[in-house]
Amino acid sequence: MANHIAAIHVLKSKLQLSDSDYRVLIKGITKKESTKDMSDSERQRVRGHMQALAERMGVVKAGQRRPAARSFAAAKSEASPKERKVWALWNQLGRDGVLRNTSATALNAWVERTVHVSALRFANSAQLDTLIEALKVWQQRGAADA
Structure with a gap:
């Protein structure tokens, strides 16, 4: 602490x-x-x-910087509700076949391209809202293509 x-x-x-x-x-x-x-x-x-x-x-x-190594599960369990929503939508896109790679690395690369922060955990509330809405649009687009 x-x-x-x-x-x-x-x-x-x-x-x-x-x-x-x-x-x-x-x-x-x-x-x-x-x-x-x-x-x-x-x-x-x-x-x-x-x-x-x-x-x-x-x-x-x-x-x-030397961040403590965190497991994938630990990163998700410490996430805010909005971060968990991003994860849920991201994984749903993978299950729907829209995404091939649903890894944390792939998500963070997309987050950086979309809201210009290096990882999901650094996104503020407004950026998380942007990510959630972008994923919803992506999901609708994927459903329309299917």
């Missing part, structure tokens, strides 16, 4: 975020205004999001 909080505050400093900007950022990700009020998985999401921002801005080298 303390490691995530410390890392978040280091990233806040490296990103040169004001306290109000920082609060808006974390509230947008977790709906909470303090890291102390967050669960460990929420802190991990905030840390990952801020790390990705720092890498894109060039204030942290891309190879510096």
Whole structure:
């Protein structure tokens, strides 16, 4: 717990975020205004999001982060309801024969092309809504082609 909080505050400093900007950022990700009020998985999401921002801005080298290895099942169990909806729609497209590859890697590549974040877990609420709607349209298109 303390490691995530410390890392978040280091990233806040490296990103040169004001306290109000920082609060808006974390509230947008977790709906909470303090890291102390967050669960460990929420802190991990905030840390990952801020790390990705720092890498894109060039204030942290891309190879510096060492995320804990998570299994596919663990990643899905820690996901928000919207993330689980994306997973459900993604897997349904695979079952319908619209997608050949329903792996996490394939999903994250599609997420990056669609909403420009490196992985589903870094997507904010609005981006998740965009992904869900895009998958629904894809599903309708696939049903029309069948």
